[in-house]
Amino acid sequence: xxxxxxxxxxxxxxxxxxxxxxxxxxxxxxxxxxxxxxxxxxxxxxxxxxxxxxxxxxxxxxxxxxxxxxxxxxxxxxxxxxxxxxxxxxxxxxxxxxxxxxxxxxxxxxxxxxxxxxxxxxxxxxxxxxxxxxxxxxxxxxxxxxxxxxxxxxxxxxxxxxxxxxxxxxxxxxxxxxxxxxxxxxxxxxxxxxxxxxxxxxxxxxxxxxxxxxxxxxxxxxxxxxxxxxxxxxxxxxxxxxxxxxxxxxxxxxxxxxxxxxxxxxxxxxxxxxxxxxxxxxxxxxxxxxxxxxxxxxxxxxxxxxxxxxxxxxxxxxxxxxxxxxxxxxxxxxxxxxxxxxxxxxxxxxxxxxxxxxxxxxxxxxxxxxxxxxxxxxxxxxxxxxxxxxxxxxxxxxxxxxxxxxxxxxxxxxxxxxxxxxxxxxxxxxxxxxxxxxxxxxxxxxxxxxxxxxxxxxxxxxxxxxxxxxxxxxxxxxxxxxxxxxxxxxxxxxxxxxxxxxxxxxxxxxxxxxxxxxxxxxxxxxxxxxxxxxxxxxx
Numbered sequence: 134x135x136x137x138x139x140x141x142x143x144x145x146x147x148x149x150x151x152x153x154x155x156x157x158x159x160x161x162x163x164x165x166x167x168x169x170x171x172x173x174x175x176x177x178x179x180x181x182x183x184x185x186x187x188x189x190x191x192x193x194x195x196x197x198x199x200x201x202x203x204x205x206x207x208x209x210x211x212x213x214x215x216x217x218x219x220x221x222x223x224x225x226x227x228x229x230x231x232x233x234x235x236x237x238x239x240x241x242x243x244x245x246x247x248x249x250x251x252x253x254x255x256x257x258x259x260x261x262x263x264x265x266x267x268x269x270x271x272x273x274x275x276x277x278x279x280x281x282x283x284x285x286x287x288x289x290x291x292x293x294x295x296x297x298x299x300x301x302x303x304x305x306x307x308x309x310x311x312x313x314x315x316x317x318x319x320x321x322x323x324x325x326x327x328x329x330x331x332x333x334x335x336x337x338x339x340x341x342x343x344x345x346x347x348x349x350x351x352x353x354x355x356x357x358x359x360x361x362x363x364x365x366x367x368x369x370x371x372x373x374x375x376x377x378x379x380x381x382x383x384x385x386x387x388x389x390x391x392x393x394x395x396x397x398x399x400x401x402x403x404x405x406x407x408x409x410x411x412x413x414x415x416x417x418x419x420x421x422x423x424x425x426x427x428x429x430x431x432x433x434x435x436x437x438x439x440x441x442x443x444x445x446x447x448x449x450x451x452x453x454x455x456x457x458x459x460x461x462x463x464x465x466x467x468x469x470x471x472x473x474x475x476x477x478x479x480x481x482x483x484x485x486x487x488x489x490x491x492x493x494x495x496x497x498x499x500x501x502x503x504x505x506x507x508x509x510x511x512x513x514x515x516x517x518x519x520x521x522x523x524x525x526x527x528x529x530x531x532x533x534x535x536x537x538x539x540x541x542x543x544x545x546x547x548x549x550x551x552x553x554x555x556x557x558x559x560x561x562x563x564x565x566x567x568x569x570x571x572x573x574x575x576x577x578x579x580x581x582x583x584x585x586x587x588x589x590x591x592x593x594x595x596x597x598x599x600x601x602x603x604x605x606x607x608x609x610x611x612x613x614x615x616x617x618x619x620x621x622x623x624x625x626x627x628x629x630x631x632x633x634x635x636x637x638x639x640x641x642x643x644x645x646x647x648x649x650x651x652x653x654x655x656x657x658x659x660x661x662x663x664x665x666x667x668x669x670x671x672x
Contacts, residue, residue, distance in 0.1 A: 142177055149164050153185030153186050153188075153189055154185065161182045161186070165276050179273060187266050190265040191265070193245065194265075195252060198255065227256075231260065231264060234247055234248070234265065248261075331515055333614045348635075351631055360638030360648055361634045361638050363646045363648040364634050364638040365605045366576035367576020368577070368606075369657075370654055372607055378431070379398035382396040382458070382460075382603070383396070385570070388573035392598060392600050394460050394600065394601055396460045396461075397414045398456060399411060399426075399457050399458070404451050408443075408450065411446050423441045424460065424462050425439055426449050426458070428457055429458050430455065431668065432607070432665075433548070434543040434544075436669055437672055438669060449669065452667065460601070463601060467588075467589070468492075468544040469488060469555055469583075470488035470490065470552075470584075472609075472630070473580065474578065475572070476640055482564075482567070484559060484567060485610055485630065487554075488611040490551070490553075491552075492539055492542070492550060492551075493540045494540055495540065496535065497534055497535060497536040498532070501532065502528070503529075503530055504528045516549055519549050520549060522670060523541070523549075523670060523671075542671075542672040543671050543672060544583060544585075548672075552611050552614040554617070558589060560594070563595045566595030567595075579633060580603055580605045581611070583601045584598045584601065585598065606638075609630070613627060
């Protein structure tokens, strides 16, 4: 005769295994609670919880592996899934299946479709069983370890059954919390990994040391480390740091008004006086909402905001005490960066590079949150933190099906715009137009125009484009950030660019434009950093 305690053990083991088929986490929490109440049951409940989870995982895989192909072979399914599409799915799963299966263990709602896909797309059974077995063991041990150290401060007189029930509730809450927390941690980790795996998103302290070395060498070669500050005598520090956007754009409004977005300076002062200036400019210049506010001295799109109502302007001007510029909003869908240079004394300038700027967006599906849509996008997920910080009110909201959300307004790479090599936009007519505008600006020889336009053909024809900004010697040929470029080619382009900057600075030095000292430039940089700390996040 089989002892009663053995029968009880078998029934308990089978009960936990069967319970995992209903709720893996609930059954595991219950098993952990029993082991805490009665430590002698620890081996049995631990193995039972693990076995139930692992058997269920392999069962889902086997179900799809055995029955899925027959279903796909049916005439009805072939209308929606071609053999070619199935082949592409198999190739993708062969490359990414292992990491997908691991992630699904910790992301709620993804296990069932992932395990079915693993079977359907013929992931090797040995690999699937090994991965799911390891993940199940980690998950079960995690919950049981938590149970071991969790202390329930209950009076000693509480019946054991009540303690067990309360333990189940506590462990269910822990499992729920972990499954909500771990996906966020994983998404953050994956986002950072993707960001570092693409050099275009490397932080400045990683990407720029070779550029600093280039500039050091060029400073030795041309006998002047601050020569770039003489590249554009018409701009403060040559456009390295501290140059006034309002002054540059005012010059453009005088010499090329038909190509320049109307821009007006709002000086520091009380909020009342600044709002009066804002209102007066809207009225006198016939500006309408939306309009743009941005700091008069800024780099990399810092502080750029699209203003849609007066209250937004008041909040912005209350936040940014430094001088700001009010600019007409240019609604054209396309934007480009045109890097121009001309040597002093030469009658002809050249276009060094053109960057085509693309504004990324996500489209709602009706069943995914904004955060999930961002992380699902291959490129957006690399800088998900930037986008989620920009739209905090949308983070956990489900985006309606078909609704398109533009992720960035400023055509700036570090703010999230996509940069492409725009060489196809070049034409001799465009070069001549940019050269004409540039030569009308006193003391300007090298820098990048940021322009908006509606038609590629119009831009090539040198007409119907609007200048948003003109950046000086510190601006980059941003076409390097095209993800089709190699890191080596990017550094090659930057070397040629900075060689031009130093050479033009040296030529201007000969013509009497003495560069400021490196110390003076450094002080201006520190001053800019102090002011820029108050700038809001860019749109």
